[in-house]
Amino acid sequence: MSSARDEVLGRIRRALADRPAPAEVRRDYRRTGELDRTALLDLLVDRLVDYKASVRRCAEPELAGTLVDALTERGAARVVVPPGLPWDLPGAVRDDDLTAAELDDLDGVVTACAVAVAETGTIVLDSSPDQGRRMITLVPDYHLCVVRADQVVQIVPEAVARLDPDRPLTWISGPSATSDIELNRVEGVHGPRTLEVVLVD
Amino acid sequence: MTVFLGLPRADPESHLHGAPFPQAARAAIADTQLRRNLGNATATIRAKRARVVGEVPDWAALRAAGAAIKDDTLARLPELLVQLEEAVTARGGTVHWARDATEANRIVTALVQATGADEVVKVKSMATQEIGLNEALEAAGIAAWETDLAELIVQLGHDTPSHILVPAIHRNRAEIREIFLREMGRVGLPAPADLTDSPPALADAARRHLRQKFLDARVAISGANFAVASTGTLSVVESEGNGRMCITLPRTLITVMGIEKLVPTWQDLEVFLQLLPRSSTGERMNPYTSMWSGAVEGQEFHLVLLDNGRTAVLSDPEGRAALRCIRCSACLNVCPVYERTGGHAYGSIYPGPIGAVLSPQMTGPSQNSTLPYASSLCGACYDACPVAIDIPSMLVHLRSQVPHPAAERAVMRSVAYAMGSPRRWAVALAVSKAGRLLGRRRGRLSTLPPPLSGWTSSRDLPLPPAESFRDWWTRTHGDGS
Ligand code: SF4
Numbered sequence: 001m002s003s004a005r006d007e008v009l010g011r012i013r014r015a016l017a018d019r020p021a022p023a024e025v026r027r028d029y030r031r032t033g034e035l036d037r038t039a040l041l042d043l044l045v046d047r048l049v050d051y052k053a054s055v056r057r058c059a060e061p062e063l064a065g066t067l068v069d070a071l072t073e074r075g076a077a078r079v080v081v082p083p084g085l086p087w088d089l090p091g092a093v094r095d096d097d098l099t100a101a102e103l104d105d106l107d108g109v110v111t112a113c114a115v116a117v118a119e120t121g122t123i124v125l126d127s128s129p130d131q132g133r134r135m136i137t138l139v140p141d142y143h144l145c146v147v148r149a150d151q152v153v154q155i156v157p158e159a160v161a162r163l164d165p166d167r168p169l170t171w172i173s174g175p176s177a178t179s180d181i182e183l184n185r186v187e188g189v190h191g192p193r194t195l196e197v198v199l200v201d
Numbered sequence: 202m203t204v205f206l207g208l209p210r211a212d213p214e215s216h217l218h219g220a221p222f223p224q225a226a227r228a229a230i231a232d233t234q235l236r237r238n239l240g241n242a243t244a245t246i247r248a249k250r251a252r253v254v255g256e257v258p259d260w261a262a263l264r265a266a267g268a269a270i271k272d273d274t275l276a277r278l279p280e281l282l283v284q285l286e287e288a289v290t291a292r293g294g295t296v297h298w299a300r301d302a303t304e305a306n307r308i309v310t311a312l313v314q315a316t317g318a319d320e321v322v323k324v325k326s327m328a329t330q331e332i333g334l335n336e337a338l339e340a341a342g343i344a345a346w347e348t349d350l351a352e353l354i355v356q357l358g359h360d361t362p363s364h365i366l367v368p369a370i371h372r373n374r375a376e377i378r379e380i381f382l383r384e385m386g387r388v389g390l391p392a393p394a395d396l397t398d399s400p401p402a403l404a405d406a407a408r409r410h411l412r413q414k415f416l417d418a419r420v421a422i423s424g425a426n427f428a429v430a431s432t433g434t435l436s437v438v439e440s441e442g443n444g445r446m447c448i449t450l451p452r453t454l455i456t457v458m459g460i461e462k463l464v465p466t467w468q469d470l471e472v473f474l475q476l477l478p479r480s481s482t483g484e485r486m487n488p489y490t491s492m493w494s495g496a497v498e499g500q501e502f503h504l505v506l507l508d509n510g511r512t513a514v515l516s517d518p519e520g521r522a523a524l525r526c527i528r529c530s531a532c533l534n535v536c537p538v539y540e541r542t543g544g545h546a547y548g549s550i551y552p553g554p555i556g557a558v559l560s561p562q563m564t565g566p567s568q569n570s571t572l573p574y575a576s577s578l579c580g581a582c583y584d585a586c587p588v589a590i591d592i593p594s595m596l597v598h599l600r601s602q603v604p605h606p607a608a609e610r611a612v613m614r615s616v617a618y619a620m621g622s623p624r625r626w627a628v629a630l631a632v633s634k635a636g637r638l639l640g641r642r643r644g645r646l647s648t649l650p651p652p653l654s655g656w657t658s659s660r661d662l663p664l665p666p667a668e669s670f671r672d673w674w675t676r677t678h679g680d681g682s
Pocket of ligand 1: 528532555582586589
């Protein structure tokens with residue numbers, strides 16, 4: 001008896017006995033955005049808010065203070081941070097392979113990001129040291145994410161081009177949501193129920 | 202000389218066929234609650250989808266690229282699957298191949314047993330529904346928890362899904378509340394006794410109920426929306442975060458994926474991550490997409506590649522484009538037949554227009570002989586499909602392949618005979634005029650004598666006109682000779 005692998009591959013070859021010509025893929029869709037920087041950042045903010053994320057904007061020197069303000073207003077006293085997060089925050093617990101149950105006890109998580117897509121209001125995390133394991137942005141109920149202006153692109157193809165497929169990736173567009181009950185959108189089922197973004201310009 | 206017997210179809214363990222469509226549809230149409238739920242839901246998703254698709258200036262180019270990438274994938278499927286296998290293996294994952302549902306279930310069951318776990322958490326996946334994985338695991342003493350809210354509603358309700366994207370579309374909030382109150386306590390944390398039927402309260406009950414299961418689970422099972430051959434990247438597209446929970450927390454991740462889910466290169470995702478969310482939920486982007494290449498962050502990763510009738514679909518040059526399908530469900534929401542009957546009437550876990558094509562292709566047309574007729578051929582599904590699958594033409598093609606009853610063949614033969622000569626046709630028209638006498642009062646004929654009664658059991662027949670075109674032409678232009 002041949003192995004399942006050989007048999008499935010054999011079946012596929014037989015199914016393609018008519019030798020269909022490989023289709024030509026024309027990439028004549030948009031590959032780059034056309035917005036200037038101001039419009040690009042405004043679009044990102046607009047789309048994030050549309051997805052029920054809250055947004056703060058600040059300049060680089062104000063960043064640390066803005067983060068502290070956000071945590072204070074939220075009442076997040078103890079937050080997990082990835083090992084490579086470059087800012088010192090009050091109440092920060094560095095992730096040192098915390099278990100899911102330990103994460104569940106914390107008030108939130110603060111991370112940086114890899115790329116943000118303005119047109120879709122999406123933030124992508126790639127598990128770099130300033131973003132950490134996928135688990136830490138998943139279990140706590142509140143995610144505070146820092147996006148730098150130079151990480152913002154306009155459209156999806158620009159984001160795909162910047163990302164490394166060998167890293168574990170998480171694309172986030174707004175907080176967790178469901179529409180499974182009579183198609184009513186309810187924010188927050190299993191992921192963080194609150195997403196807050198600080199855009200640094 | 203060897204006789205080519207065709208390619209093996211989906212095995213009978215698969216959930217790809219049920220009662221004949223006309224029978225199941227009759228019951229569904231009589232259910233007014235169901236029709237109201239469906240009508241509201243499909244109209245809402247249609248409007249959302251139209252709005253976000255209208256926002257994208259290059260939609261036509263994306264759609265053409267999506268179709269071409271999938272056709273290219275199918276044409277080069279053997280080499281690309283081998284490439285995927287190499288890429289996943291090189292990154293610490295293990296690849297398994299399954300000829301059919303039984304084999305896939307056996308592989309997954311053995312993998313779960315090897316971990317010593319007796320329960321698993323599941324991400325919503327069409328492939329695992331198709332093979333009846335939950336039932337197979339249950340038979341082996343392993344409890345499989347569905348974690349998508351809609352799938353949870355379906356599972357707790359001892360029900361079957363009725364839509365690809367919103368499987369509990371046929372349930373309203375009052376029914377969901379009742380199901381939660383009655384069933385949650387039997388399998389884990391009970392719903393709060395004062396649970397109301399407001400959607401946020403119901404979602405919160407689900408969150409609490411599932412939280413412990415996520416934190417405890419050692420094994421997760423998922424499907425995949427896309428797999429990238431060159432990098433071995435798998436991806437799951439979702440909204441609730443239950444997918445992220447399953448994919449991230451347990452130590453072992455098992456992904457079951459149809460062999461057509463492939464795209465050749467990383468860059469190809471830039472097309473599908475635009476086409477899928479907008480076509481599916483009508484959002485610019487779904488809340489969460491997870492991607493991983495091989496075994497990551499300390500997990501053990503297994504990928505099960507499933508045939509189960511897909512190679513039979515591939516072998517039909519006129520039907521193979523059905524394998525482009527990315528399961529967005531846009532075709533369901535625009536289909537006038539689906540809107541009235543709902544998904545259960547199709548008898549397969551793939552309902553709606555794509556199900557009417559895919560199910561008979563996978564099982565063989567004789568298992569699902571009524572499905573190619575479950576369509577008005579209006580073409581709305583073709584227009585909506587983000588990978589431009591010409592579903593109406595495929596349905597017509599399949600109608601020619603399903604077995605037809607002897608009586609129908611006899612009628613078609615006699616019509617062909619009558620139309621074969623002008624004189625015979627004139628006689629037939631004269632006879633048909635007599636038909637007017639039968640239906641004079643209602644202006645329609647609602648039943649014909651057998652064998653034609655099969656046709657009129659689900660439709661009225663308009664009366665033959667008082668004057669045929671040929672008679673009119675002769676009267677106004679002379680007989681032309
Ligand atoms: S056939 Fe097209 S529209 Fe229907 S589910 Fe598949 S991809 Fe979507």
